[in-house]
Amino acid sequence: MSQQPRKPIQKTEAGTYDLELVREIAESMKIMDGPLIPILHVLNDRFGYVDETAIPVVANVLNLSRAEVHGVVSFYHDFRHEPAKRHVLKICRAEACQSMGAEKLFAEVAAALGESAQVTLEPVYCLGNCALSPAAMIDGRLYGRMNADKALAELRK
DSSP states (O other): OOOOOOOOOOBSSTTOBOHHHHHHHHHHHTTSSSOHHHHHHHHHHHHSSOOTTHHHHHHHHHTOOHHHHHHHHHHOTTSOSSOOOSEEEEEEOSHHHHHTTHHHHHHHHHHHHSSOSSEEEEEESOOSOGGGOSOEEETTEEESSOOHHHHHHHHHO
16 A cells, blocks of 8 residues: 655644545545555544544445444544544553453553543553563553553653
8 A cells, every 4th residue: 555645634623624635535545455444544644533524525435334434443443533642552451461450450550640631541452462461552662561650650751
């Protein structure tokens, strides 16, 4: 897949996508085999999330139902529904990590962060680091044997 050239983020109204740009992106990629997920990745990268106003535009361009597009957006945890905050902390909640205390880790970190304006805390279901569970990802960097103190220290860096 070729990368779309970076344009500055363009918004039409407070908090809405530039739907013309969404349509341009979708139109330019619709000839690909299986274009939906790559289009959603470009939107997610460009705008920082996939806004619900983009769903009918993408559906129209690809001749899909809005439900089909919404289903893909809601199924994959990498597609954001709102912009991320300054830091993104993903904590694995799959079985191996649960057995090593991931639920407690998530609860402790959530309590320590409260309604932090700086950190987006996300549960994910497998980071592929089961041997070093509980696993977490902070701003795209994978960590093993995570605990609350270590996570909070990394976020303060």
